[in-house]
Amino acid sequence: MAANDLPLKNITVCDFSWVGAGPIATNILGQFGADIIKIESKSKPDLLRAGYPFKDGKFGIERSGYFANRNPNKRSISLNMNMPDARDVVIRLIKKSDIVINNFRAGQMEKWNLGYEDVKEIKKEIIYVTMSIQGDEGPHSHSAGFGVTLNALVGFTYLTGNPGGEPFGTGTSYTDHIAVPSHAIVGIMAALLQRDRTGEGQRVEVPQAQAAICLKPLDIMDYAVNKRIQQPLGSKDPNAAPHGVYKVLGYRKWISIAVFSDNQWCILKKVMGNPDWSEDDMFDTLQGRLDNQDVLDRKIEEWTEIQDGTQLQYRLMESGVPVGMVQDARAVIEDPQLAQNDFWAHLDHPEVGITLYNKVPMRFSKTPAIMETSAPFLGEHTHEVLTDFLGYSDAECKELEDKKILD
Amino acid sequence: MDKYNNNMLGDVRVLDLTCGVGEYGAKLYAHIGADVIHVEPVSGDPLRNKGPFYKDRADENGGLEFLYCNIGKKSLALDLSDGEGKKIFKKLCKTADVLIESFTPGYMDGLGLGYETLAKINPGLVYTAITPFGQVGPYRDYPFSDLTLMALGGLLFMAGDENEKPVRACGEQALQMGAAYASVGSMIALYHARNTGEGQFVDVSMQASVATALENAIQWYDLQGVNRRNVGVEAGLGPYHCKDGYVYVIGAYGRVRYMWENFLEWIEKDGAEGLDELKDEKWFEPEYRKTDEARAIFKRLFENYSKKHTKSYLYEESMKNRCVVFPVSSGKDVFENAQFNYRNFFKTIHHSAIDADVYFPAYGFEMTAIDTEIKTPAPTRGQHSVQVLGELGYSEVEIEGLLKGGTVYGGK
Numbered sequence: 167m168a169a170n171d172l173p174l175k176n177i178t179v180c181d182f183s184w185v186g187a188g189p190i191a192t193n194i195l196g197q198f199g200a201d202i203i204k205i206e207s208k209s210k211p212d213l214l215r216a217g218y219p220f221k222d223g224k225f226g227i228e229r230s231g232y233f234a235n236r237n238p239n240k241r242s243i244s245l246n247m248n249m250p251d252a253r254d255v256v257i258r259l260i261k262k263s264d265i266v267i268n269n270f271r272a273g274q275m276e277k278w279n280l281g282y283e284d285v286k287e288i289k290k291e292i293i294y295v296t297m298s299i300q301g302d303e304g305p306h307s308h309s310a311g312f313g314v315t316l317n318a319l320v321g322f323t324y325l326t327g328n329p330g331g332e333p334f335g336t337g338t339s340y341t342d343h344i345a346v347p348s349h350a351i352v353g354i355m356a357a358l359l360q361r362d363r364t365g366e367g368q369r370v371e372v373p374q375a376q377a378a379i380c381l382k383p384l385d386i387m388d389y390a391v392n393k394r395i396q397q398p399l400g401s402k403d404p405n406a407a408p409h410g411v412y413k414v415l416g417y418r419k420w421i422s423i424a425v426f427s428d429n430q431w432c433i434l435k436k437v438m439g440n441p442d443w444s445e446d447d448m449f450d451t452l453q454g455r456l457d458n459q460d461v462l463d464r465k466i467e468e469w470t471e472i473q474d475g476t477q478l479q480y481r482l483m484e485s486g487v488p489v490g491m492v493q494d495a496r497a498v499i500e501d502p503q504l505a506q507n508d509f510w511a512h513l514d515h516p517e518v519g520i521t522l523y524n525k526v527p528m529r530f531s532k533t534p535a536i537m538e539t540s541a542p543f544l545g546e547h548t549h550e551v552l553t554d555f556l557g558y559s560d561a562e563c564k565e566l567e568d569k570k571i572l573d
Numbered sequence: 574m575d576k577y578n579n580n581m582l583g584d585v586r587v588l589d590l591t592c593g594v595g596e597y598g599a600k601l602y603a604h605i606g607a608d609v610i611h612v613e614p615v616s617g618d619p620l621r622n623k624g625p626f627y628k629d630r631a632d633e634n635g636g637l638e639f640l641y642c643n644i645g646k647k648s649l650a651l652d653l654s655d656g657e658g659k660k661i662f663k664k665l666c667k668t669a670d671v672l673i674e675s676f677t678p679g680y681m682d683g684l685g686l687g688y689e690t691l692a693k694i695n696p697g698l699v700y701t702a703i704t705p706f707g708q709v710g711p712y713r714d715y716p717f718s719d720l721t722l723m724a725l726g727g728l729l730f731m732a733g734d735e736n737e738k739p740v741r742a743c744g745e746q747a748l749q750m751g752a753a754y755a756s757v758g759s760m761i762a763l764y765h766a767r768n769t770g771e772g773q774f775v776d777v778s779m780q781a782s783v784a785t786a787l788e789n790a791i792q793w794y795d796l797q798g799v800n801r802r803n804v805g806v807e808a809g810l811g812p813y814h815c816k817d818g819y820v821y822v823i824g825a826y827g828r829v830r831y832m833w834e835n836f837l838e839w840i841e842k843d844g845a846e847g848l849d850e851l852k853d854e855k856w857f858e859p860e861y862r863k864t865d866e867a868r869a870i871f872k873r874l875f876e877n878y879s880k881k882h883t884k885s886y887l888y889e890e891s892m893k894n895r896c897v898v899f900p901v902s903s904g905k906d907v908f909e910n911a912q913f914n915y916r917n918f919f920k921t922i923h924h925s926a927i928d929a930d931v932y933f934p935a936y937g938f939e940m941t942a943i944d945t946e947i948k949t950p951a952p953t954r955g956q957h958s959v960q961v962l963g964e965l966g967y968s969e970v971e972i973e974g975l976l977k978g979g980t981v982y983g984g985k
Contacts, residue, residue: 173765198761219789219797231792282941306912309892314804315899318821319910323812324901325743326732333812333819333901336742337731337803343786344746348753349601349937355760356605356943359767360581368942376918377937381597381753382744385904387637388625390919390932395903401720401741405623409720411729411738418736418800422729424718483715490721492739495794495801498727498784506710507781522795527750527781528758529707532773533765 172199172533177358180256180263181205181240184212186313186339187346187374188269188297189236194351195265196239197526197535203259203551204240206544207247208573212237215544221518227544228517234541238513238523243552244545246573247278255571256280258556260288264361265354269297269374272307282369291367293357297350301373313339320378325385327398334398341378349377407455408434411492412467414475420492421475423466423482431455433485438469511537548572581943582606585763588665589646590674593620594748594779595703596642598755599673603645604936604945610961611646612653612662615982617954627929634926634953641933643951644922649962650955650982653684657980664965666691666698670766671759675703675751678713688774698772701759703751707778717779722747726783731790734803750782808862808871809833812901815879819901820887822875828857832896839894845878908932924950955982 177200181192189204189212196202206212216225217232245252256278260266266285268275275281275296282294296302299311317323317335327334353370361367379386385396403409406426414421425431428451435444443465448454455462470478475491482489491497498504499522511523526535552558558566566572585607589599592613603609611618620639627635634640649665652658663686666672672691674681681687681702688700702708705717712725720741723729728746733739758775766772784791793801809824824836833856841848850870855861862868879887884900891898900906908919921930936945958981962972975981 173761173768194757217789219793219799221796223797231796232789235789235792300912301916304912304915306892310895310897311899312823312897315821315823315897318812318899318901319907321902321904321907322743323821324819324903324906327740333821334732334740334803336728336746337733337739338728338786338788340728340742340746340786343788344750344753344782345937348757351757352601352605352760353938353940353945355757355764356582357940358764359585360942362767363581364942366942368940370938370940372938373916375913376916376934379907379913379918379934380937381746381749383641383934384625384637384744386907386919386934387641387932389904389908391627391637391929392625392629394625395905396743398740398743401739403718403720403741406718409718411720411724413738418730420724420738422720422724424720426718430716483712486716488716488718488721490717490725492724492730493727494730495727495787495790498725498787499791499794501725503706503710503712503725504781504784507707507778509778509781509784518796522791524785524791526758527754527778527785529776530758530762530773531776532771533762 172536174198174200177201177265178263179203180259180266182266182268182270182275183297184269185214186269186342187350188267190343191347191350192240192267193236193238194347194526195354197537198533199536202240203263203547204237204242204542205245205247205256206242208244208544209246209248211544221521226517231521234515234518234521235523237541238537239539240542241547241551242542242544243548244572246571249569249571251566251569252571253278253280255552255556255566257288259551260285260292262555263289263292264358265293265295267295267297267350271310272298272302286367289367291361291365293354293361293367294369295350295354295372296369297346297372297374299373300375301371313342316341316374316378320375321382321385322378325396325398328400329398331398341374345378345381346372346374349380402459405452407452407459408462408466410463412463413471414473414478415471416475418494419475421470421478422490422492424488425455426488428452430487434482434487437481437485437487441469508534513537513540515540516543545572583608585671586610586669588612588669588672590672590676591703592618592675593623594675595673595752595755596620597749598701598703598752598759599646600642600644601756602671603947604938605943609646610649610665610957611643611952612649612651612665613954615650615652615955615979617650621954627927627931632927634924634951635929637931640924640931640951644933645947645949646952647957647961648952648955649958651958652980653686655980657975657978659685661962661965661975661981662686663691663694665961667695668965669695669698671699671701671763673701673703673755673759678702678704678708692772696772697766697770699759699762699766699775700772701755701762701775701777703755703777703779705779707781708776712780719745719747722779722783726780727787727790728783731787731802734806747779747783750786751777751779754782805863806868807859808856808867809836810862813872813879814876815882815884815887817883818903820879820884821899821901823897825856825859825862827859830857833857835894836896839891839896840875840878843878843890844881845874847874847877850874920946922948922950926953953984955984958983
């Protein structure tokens with residue numbers, strides 16, 4: 167599929183977003199053909215450029231894998247937004263853009279006179295996307311925060327942990343990765359559909375905390391209507407037993423098993439060879455298995471911990487029990503199923519060479535996602551965008567450069 | 574600015590065939606004002622029977638997850654295994670822009686209602702399937718659960734320190750990720766269909782969805798050969814006890830001096846004692862802060878202070894002092910949070926079937942020209958069957974026959 171046949175081939179994004187959820191959202195738009203023009207500054211690069219891991223462990227702002235995975239298929243221009251004249255470049259870019267997006271702290275765009283009210287004056291039909299942590303209004307709208315603190319605020323951390331233990335969370339800034347970018351894209355696509363009919367743009371606000379809660383509403387609703395404060399369950403489930411993570415042979419190797427029905431329990435027993443302990447009446451029903459799951463889990467682990475996990479996984483998969491190895495990154499990369507999902511792409515980069523990127527987790531039958539160019543060098547496309555796209559002459563570019571506006 | 578009150582995209586019709594997995598995907602269309610019809614079995618969507626329930630009363634109209642995922646949708650209870658049912662469904666597909674289902678691969682083909690068939694009826698249709706592993710590949714027919722997909726997708730591994738067993742994310746996130754991507758993918762494909770008339774099949778894999786959420790773990794392995802887990806523990810970073818639970822503290826970050834200095838200044842001013850020990854130069858070094866010694870010292874000194882205060886107090890004070898201490902919120906804390914309440918984020922909708930006002934998180938995004946708040950409750954089983962059949966041109970007599978024959982359920 168050539169880029170000029172993709173769904174978003176005519177869409178240009180003026181992308182002020184950095185670090186987390188914003189670049190993930192624009193990465194998705196780029197995979198479907200949008201022209202993403204990422205605005206950075208040499209004096210204040212995207213923080214993730216300084217984030218581990220680096221190729222061969224050697225620091226360098228063009229060597230970060232953390233940055234690279236979120237920013238393929240983008241063009242990078244360097245603009246020092248603290249120089250008043252930089253705004254003129256941005257104005258030209260906005261005039262040629264469909265979408266302006268940022269995930270700064272509330273108020274940052276306004277400081278540059280680039281809030282929605284300003285941008286609307288520049289281009290009436292613009293779609294203006296803002297993704298601050300807690301929304302632009304309210305007593306906590308200016309709170310600083312990180313992905314992990316947002317996860318704590320919205321309740322992931324509290325409910326993800328062992329019963330009675332310390333709250334843990336997913337080990338990542340999970341809300342950045344799915345909840346926020348997906349809600350942003352839904353808002354963007356709706357705004358595009360509407361603009362194409364009415365000719366009018368609008369502002370789309372994605373308060374990151376709200377988007378996050380929308381993917382985990384039940385603990386809050388349960389409190390609101392039942393006054394129950396849900397508690398963490400480790401890896402257990404109220405509707406399944408056995409349900410958990412069990413040791414298998416090897417360093418940091420576990421297998422997950424989830425038995426929801428009596429039928430699945432019978433299959434599991436059979437795969438285990440119907441040991442005497444498993445025939446105890448107390449395990450016959452789901453309620454019985456739930457009531458006695460500590461015993462059950464211990465017995466199952468005695469069985470799993472002396473086995474090769476991958477072989478056991480295939481036996482259980484073939485038999486019909488929900489199962490999966492707790493795969494680390496290496497196992498995910500080598501996973502035989504993901505290899506069939508058109509999920510991975512290897513891209514060459516002038517400094518780090520060929521590295522691995524993942525695509526969207528979706529295969530489109532007519533317009534498959536593209537992954538063509540590796541993450542850009544900071545400012546790699548400044549000259550190209552300014553001249554070919556925004557109509558600056560070489561002399562004007564030189565002048566901007568001399569005035570340190572392109573730093 | 575005037576909102577169009579959801580009329581503008583009201584001609585976008587979505588058929589939602591999801592049953593228990595991925596139901597949030599089509600709900601996002603209801604937020605933008607599309608016409609979403611949940612086509613459920615005559616016996617009802619199984620999600621109706623999943624708890625927790627309103628007031629803990631098991632009731633097919635009281636399951637909180639069902640209510641949440643289905644507000645703003647209509648319900649057509651239709652038997653797709655029945656010949657007449659298939660005819661109705663095909664007619665309905667002619668009027669639809671998007672279809673979202675989460676059956677096992679091949680299930681709709683088995684009914685004679687697979688993508689190839691439906692695309693002949695409506696070439697512009699966007700057909701989106703959410704499955705555990707996608708439509709192709711060696712695992713496609715294997716059983717799954719949220720836990721096993723989190724495991725195979727690689728996110729479960731990260732939820733643990735060192736050699737500890739991992740813990741499962743709350744809220745069945747593998748399924749939510751599939752739903753979220755079904756929305757994203759189908760909307761991009763819908764945009765394409767509106768511009769070109771060309772529909773297509775969108776194959777969403779939940780395992781692959783999970784594998785997009787590994788932060789930088791893939792790159793850690795690819796670039797440095799390391800299988801990373803949790804971000805790691807260090808003094809001044811992570812959960813600490815307070816009076817009524819835990820707060821999440823980021824007092825130190827790399828070698829950023831002002832953060833640590835600012836943090837100590839605030840808690841000292843607010844009564845924390847013995848902090849001189851934490852002012853030594855070595856505390857600016859992440860390597861030192863990761864040691865057991867540093868972690869124990871910080872925990873003792875900080876918790877002496879933090880255990881005197883609530884999470885809410887520490888959060889508010891930290892903000893005033895430009896520090897980062899967040900509450901580790903329970904469902905109750907989130908519900909009572911001042912910011913969310915200021916923004917009217919939790920709203921009620923009246924569900925007459927259970928005669929109750931149920932609270933919902935209202936929306937994950939807000940728009941100036943589309944009202945993303947949904948005001949109509951989740952439907953009862955088959956609540957809109959008669960209406961939908963009427964719109965498709967069935968006469969009253971025909972509808973009566975379909976109801977009696979059991980092809981359609983139209984409510985009590």
